[in-house]
Amino acid sequence: MYTELKQELYKLGHRKLPWWIISFLILFMIFMGLAMGRDYSKLLVMTCYDSSQAIMLILVVVGSTIFSMEFQNKTILMVMYRASNKGAVYLAKFITIFIYNVFLHLVAMLVTIFFNTVPILVNPVAWSTTYKYQQSLFINMIATTGVDIVTSTLIISLICLTSCLINSDTIVIVVNALIIFMGSTLSVNLLNANIGPIKLIRWNPLNMLNLTTQYYNYATYHLTSMLSSTQLLIGTLCYTAIFTILGYLIFRRKSF
Template sequence: MYAELKQEFYKLGHCKLPWWIISFMILFMVVIGLGMGQQYGKLLVMTSYDSSQVIMLILIVIGSTIFSMEFQNKTILTLMFHAPNKATVYVAKFLTIFIYDLFLHAIAIIVTVFFNTVPLIAKLVSWTAIYKYNQPLVVNMFATAGVDMIASTLIISLICLTSCLINSNTVVIVINALIVFMGSNLSSNLLNSNIGPIDIIRWNPFNMLNLTTQYYNYGTYHLTSHLSNPQLLIGTLCYIAIFTFLGYFVFRRKRF
C-alpha cells in the first residue's frame, strides 16, 4: 500500500492542475467575501467563506482525472501489473483524493483566518463570539469544516464509482457536477411531489448533499431535507460505505 500511495502522491504533486486550481478556490472566497463580508461576517467565517461548493467542484475535476484518465490512457495497466492486487490500487486512489480534500479544507481555513485577521475584504469578527449551537465562532468554523469533510467524502465515493463505470473523464466530471449542484433541488422535488412516503424518500442519497448547508443553516434546510443533523450524518456515512464498496466491486470486475 505504501508504494502505491507514494506513486499516487508523486503523480498528483507533479501535476500542475491540482496546484493551480487552488488559486480558483481562493479567488472564489475573495468574491464571496466582497459580496457578503459587511453583513454576514460570522457566517462567512463559520463556512470558511462558503468554500464547500468550490471544494467539491475541485474534487470532481481532480478526482475524476486521477481515476478516469488512467482508464482512458491505459496507464492503469501499469499500476495493476506492479500492485499486489486491485484493492490496493483502488484504496490508494481513494485515499489520495481524500487527503487532497483534507488539504483543500486546511487551505480554506488558513485563508479564512487571514481574512479575519487582516481587514482587506470583510468586516472582522471576534473568534470567541458565541454563534451557532451556542458555541464560539472558532469552534463553529472547525466543526463546519469537519462536517463538510464528511459531505465531500460522499462526493469522493461517487467519483470513484462513476469513474469505474465510465471511462470518459469529461462525462464523469459533468455527471458529478450535476449531482453536486442539482442534487439538493432534485431531492426537494422528490419530497414535494407526493409520489411516495416521505419517511422513506427523505433518505435518498441526493438529500445527503444538504449535510453541510443544513449544519450552518438548520432552520431553512431542515424544512427541505425533513431530516435532523444526526440523521443526515448517519445517512451520509452509510451512502459513503455503499458507494465506496460498489466502486470497488465494479473496479474489481472491470476488464482493462
C-alpha cells in the first residue's frame, strides 16, 4: 500500500486546489475574529477561530474530487491497473484525505498563534491563562484541535462512502455540505419530534457532529445532543469505522 499512498499524496500535492483553498480557511478565521470581537479572545483561540466547519467544507471539496473525479474521468482504471488490490487504493485515498485534514488543522493552529501574538483581530491572551476544564489556553487549543480531527474524520468517512455511491463530485459536495451545515439541526429536530425512544435516537450519526462544539461549550450542547462528550466520542469513532467499511465494500464491488 506504500506505493498507492505515495501516488495519492503526490497527486494531491501537485494539484492547485488543495493549496489555494487554504486562503478560504484563513479568510474565514479572519471573518470570525472580526465578527466575534475582542470580548471572545479566549474562545476564539481555543477553537482556532471556529475553523472547524471551514475545514470540514474544504475536506468535502477536496476529498470528493479524489474519488468522484477519477470515476468521472475514468482515470481510476489506470490507478486500479497499477495497484496491488482495490483495498490498497481505497485505504490510500482515505489516509491521504486524513493527512490533509491534519495539515489543515496545523495551519489553523499556526494562524491562531499568529493572531494571538499580533493584536490585529483580538487582544492577545497569555497561553498559560487557565480557561476551560481548568487547563491552560494552549492545552485547550491543542485538545479542541484533537477532538475536531476526530469529528472531521467522521466527515472523511462520509466523503468516501458517498463518493463510492455517487460518481458526480458536485452531488457529493452538495450532500456532504448539507450534512455539515444542517446535520446538527436535523438531529435536534429529530430528538424533539418525539417519534421514538430518545435513548436510541440520540445515537443517530448526525448527532455526532456536535462533538467539537460540545467539547468547548458543554453546558449548551449537552442539552442539545443529550449525550455526554465521552458518549459522542465513542459514537463518532464507531460511525467513522462503519462508514469507512461500508465505503470500502461498495468500492470493492464497484465496476469501473
